[in-house]
Amino acid sequence: MIVYFGGSAYEGVTGTDRQLADRLSAMVPVLYVDPPVSVTTPLLHPHLADSVRGAALRRRSPALWRLCPRVLPGAYRPGLHHTTNALVRRAARRAARRMAAELDERVSAVVVAAGADLLDAVPGARTLYYATDDLVAGAELLGLPPRRLAAARERMLARADEVAVVSPLLRELFRAHGRDPALVPNGCAPEAYAGIDTAPWPADVPRFDRPAAGFAGHINARIDLGLLEAVAAAGHPLVLVGPHDPGYQPARFRALTALPDVHWTGRKGFGEMPSYLSTIQVGLTPYRTDAFNRASFPIKTLDYLAAGRAVVSTDLPATEWLRGFSGGADLVRSEATVDGFVRAVEAELAVERTPKLTARRREFAARHDWGQRARALARLLDIDPVPARQEEPAS
Template sequence: MTVVDIVCIGAAEWRGIWARAQQLMVRLAQRGHRILYVDPPITYLAPLKNRDLLQRRWQSAGRLEEVEPGRIWRLEPPIFLPFHGMRRSLNSMNQRRLGRSLRRRLGQLGWEQPLLWTYLPGSCDLLSAGIDWRYVVYDCVDDHAAFTGLIDPAVMADMESDLARRADAVFASARALQEKMRRFRPDVLLVPNAADVEHFAQAAGTAGDAAGLETTEGRKDSEDIGGVKDLKNGAGDLKNADYHREQKPADLPSGYRHIIGFIGGIGDWIDTALLAAAARAHKDWALALIGPVETDVTALQALPNVFFLGRKPYAVLPDYVRCFDVCLSPFRLNELTMSVNPVKVYEYLAAGKPVISTALPEVLPFSPIVTVCEGAEAFVASIETAFAEDSPEKQAERMALARQHSWDARLTAMLDKIGEGWGCV
């Protein structure tokens, strides 16, 4: 096998929600390749919306950090000009700026002809930014033109079609995205999301309740992902060695009959009305929400049995999921979510937990193992049924389904496709 240097343009921060890009890059590093992960850019307007970015990203723009010695590095890109999702000319200027930063860092690392693996349509202009890319991969995991905010859908679609045509390999995480990409790339390969099965299977022990949490035997304090130690902690600073896995996390609510859980970004794609309906229906249910809040959640904050726990390190997520009696995937049904293949569903299944989901096209094939429902009344009723009917047999069935969808298998399929045109990965 030839060692390949890979520049990954991520759609989420390396230390953000641990998802497809980080999972694949970690496994590529385990196979011997070297990874430079580029966090998504912020613009000069970003601190107006989120003051935290002044401290967390503004001062460190352009910084190169070694995450795993000799294997993985993280680059914070330069600050971008705003409105690059609305004007192709501005995107081109930003990508040239990023190209200059990358050329400097690639020289520092001694990388001469890297592979580009990108998740952002704007990378179309990075292909002309003075870097000799050995191979270009576009991994399409979102309908970018359907996002809200400072985006012109026509401009975004134009950039994405340009990138898809010029890439050497194109992947799609959902059938709707595959159909969309086929207009530009008939050879697009469908590669759905997956779970880190072994990691979340740790949550399959006895669930906690208001009285505490029983100890799960056979657990390790030090974890690996595909042989790369501690990289799961890239989502935060807490090391497994400092954390007793059998403990119930201290910030989980106590004194409730059941804990219903959600893990993920809470944006305008999440149906907060469904969550509120569940919390109002049963005051003895605690609703625990883990992840960054990026939309108006005033109605939920007003409910005493709803708890916003914020971001958590990836390493400790199984400890929270173990305490959930039911796990939720409450996406709104709209243009954006029609192409969502939710990672969280795979992770919940790997933990053996009952899963209640709205009727996303990508989730429907998992029914009835995943309970799919529409409307607040059905949503609440499905949670009630899950409490009453859960069993060890159903838990085993969920975990067996999850084992069919591992990140290692997904990466192998992608590398097989890349190997058809290159032959060295």
């Protein structure tokens, strides 16, 4: 059995941790531990109310349980964070004992993909520190003290049995800290887009008289609004799918979404993505090229390809890593300037999306599916996964 400490809530955005936990649970039972919440969380963050309501421990599937630890208000304030971590460890240990007794299993591994050092939650288990972001570089965005995040990272790098990272830049960073981590990038779910060609057109997106570009994801400080504005200013329809952080340049975002050919849908579920991505010709990964983003691995890039769409991204190490695979260089466009980004979008909008080209994009994405990523983590944990061919980039 695996105890997996996620960096995001299981019921939240269907991101790295949930995708991996779901697939790991096809191999062994998994206890997924959410970031902790206090009784004030639903009041301060209404969009989280549904995900934290009800029992702290819930069974999500035959082999996957989700634990939402309850902690004191002000959980991450200086000093209180030690109490928070202790409460999370205790809650996870109790839930794991309950699961182990019910399943007649033992906890063989602990995965920490969060910023707190929780490796010792289950004594005697094999431990894996899985860094899915450079949290120290993103401390300001996260609203957490960088020194605390750096100290937790150093402790986990020193104590974890295995270390894995999501991006090439994080691998370089951790090598400089004395560990040689495994590279386990983000993946995609090609099966989710199998029916995209027959997906219904969403009611809240108009039909365009020319090909559209689009963005799917959280619109926050990671995103370069200037790139989206430039695409819209060039006269191309633009579809924005996902929530907007109200604190991120609200006036500028309102001006963008007020343009006649810009359509913002707000938050949508993962199951709705085929319909929304069917409305666009080109998917955009317009990340700012700061230290936080350069260490990231945007999931959306592979999702666009899995949906058979073209991709234009800012110049990120993860993008170059994908372009290093056979066939990747002409399927993933990478640009470092605003003008270059817009020109690349315009070039891809002019390309006819033939069945052959769509199949090439989907086949490339399928070589990077979440199943392969989960099997890579399983091998690090000495769990025997289903054998699968693991391809490496050409460069």
